[in-house]
Amino acid sequence: MPSNPFLPSFHRRAAKRDSSDLASPYDSFTSSASSGESSPDYHTISNPLQWDSKDIESYLHHALDGEVFEEKPPLTITYEEALVSVGWQMDNPHILAGYRQALGSIRGCIYSIYGYLHNETFNILTHLIGSIMFMIIFLAHTIIQALSSSTRLLDPSRMVLMKQGDVFALSIYLTACVVCLGMSASFHTLNCHSAKISRRAHRCDYAGIVVLGMGSILPVIHYAFHHQELYQILYSGMILITGLISAFIVLSKRYRKRRLLRTCTFLFLGCSTIIPILHLIISEGYAHAKRTISVDWIFTAGGIYILGACVYATRYPEKLYPGKFDTYFSSHQIFHSLVVVGCICQYIALRKMIGEKNAVMRLNGAYA
Numbered sequence: 001m002p003s004n005p006f007l008p009s010f011h012r013r014a015a016k017r018d019s020s021d022l023a024s025p026y027d028s029f030t031s032s033a034s035s036g037e038s039s040p041d042y043h044t045i046s047n048p049l050q051w052d053s054k055d056i057e058s059y060l061h062h063a064l065d066g067e068v069f070e071e072k073p074p075l076t077i078t079y080e081e082a083l084v085s086v087g088w089q090m091d092n093p094h095i096l097a098g099y100r101q102a103l104g105s106i107r108g109c110i111y112s113i114y115g116y117l118h119n120e121t122f123n124i125l126t127h128l129i130g131s132i133m134f135m136i137i138f139l140a141h142t143i144i145q146a147l148s149s150s151t152r153l154l155d156p157s158r159m160v161l162m163k164q165g166d167v168f169a170l171s172i173y174l175t176a177c178v179v180c181l182g183m184s185a186s187f188h189t190l191n192c193h194s195a196k197i198s199r200r201a202h203r204c205d206y207a208g209i210v211v212l213g214m215g216s217i218l219p220v221i222h223y224a225f226h227h228q229e230l231y232q233i234l235y236s237g238m239i240l241i242t243g244l245i246s247a248f249i250v251l252s253k254r255y256r257k258r259r260l261l262r263t264c265t266f267l268f269l270g271c272s273t274i275i276p277i278l279h280l281i282i283s284e285g286y287a288h289a290k291r292t293i294s295v296d297w298i299f300t301a302g303g304i305y306i307l308g309a310c311v312y313a314t315r316y317p318e319k320l321y322p323g324k325f326d327t328y329f330s331s332h333q334i335f336h337s338l339v340v341v342g343c344i345c346q347y348i349a350l351r352k353m354i355g356e357k358n359a360v361m362r363l364n365g366a367y368a
């Protein structure tokens with residue numbers, strides 16, 4: 001019998017045992033079939049959650065004898081079935097179907113990305129594609145920078161230059177995007193492995209959010225206070241300390257079940273990232289902030305993140321039509337898509353910051 005990567009691991013382990021270990025209670029099946037009696041109808045046992053130990057043992061016994069059954073255990077199960085067997089996956093009562101079974105193997109989890117549709121398929125793909133996209137952008141910048149002896153990026157006639165500080169700032173942000181989106185895609189992929197692996201991957205997913213929050217604001221601080229090193233150090237230190245505290249809380253097993261504390265942690269981190277921007281707007285004016293750090297694009301990204309969080313928290317549209325958005329366009333999938341769009345807006349803002357800073361330095365003769 002060929003190996004099936006999406007069956008639970010205990011099925012595969014049992015299938016490797018000697019068939020004699022499984023034969024004793026079910027020899028009667030063979031004899032009853034030869035005597036004209038009907039053999040057990042596996043087509044009627046379509047739900048493996050309804051199998052008892054005898055059903056499983058009989059299935060394996062006949063499989064080892066080389067019999068082929070047209071009816072296989074379903075790849076996905078309903079909400080009610082998932083409550084019994086994979087309760088750790090349950091997060092939204094309005095998603096009524098498409099839950100993956102407990103696969104128990106990394107191979108099975110990876111197979112579920114492309115092998116069949118389920119209610120996590122597009123949660124995985126949105127952030128997996130986003131992570132790959134930002135990785136390609138990062139590599140493109142790195143390669144172009146390495147090949148450019150004059151450190152000029154892309155079109156030299158436009159004088160969009162890249163100095164070491166620019167490369168470092170861009171690298172921080174793009175790395176944060178890759179880590180956050182990659183961690184999210186990994187969690188949604190491994191969520192069906194087991195309860196233990198799911199919990200670990202979920203903590204890494206939260207840590208990725210912290211990394212993105214820190215990686216988004218540190219480059220902004222660099223350009224907002226380009227000639228004010230004291231403020232650069234002050235605000236960068238504040239963000240690093242806040243980020244480390246947030247990471248400790250979301251990664252700690254002690255605080256794993258304290259959802260309110262976790263929510264407050266992300267709110268605290270988000271509020272701390274606004275302080276440097278407000279400082280610049282109050283001290284230098286909105287027009288200056290728009291020119292130096294492209295604050296309009298930053299606020300656009302922030303608005304998109306907030307919109308995504310609201311959609312995720314309210315669970316629309318599936319709350320209005322339970323079961324209609326099990327596979328496509330659920331609130332979590334919309335949230336994931338908006339996060340990627342927000343990351344793109346932040347990237348555009350960062351590119352504009354680099355262009356503005358270098359244009360000013362060129363006019364002042366810094367590149368002469």
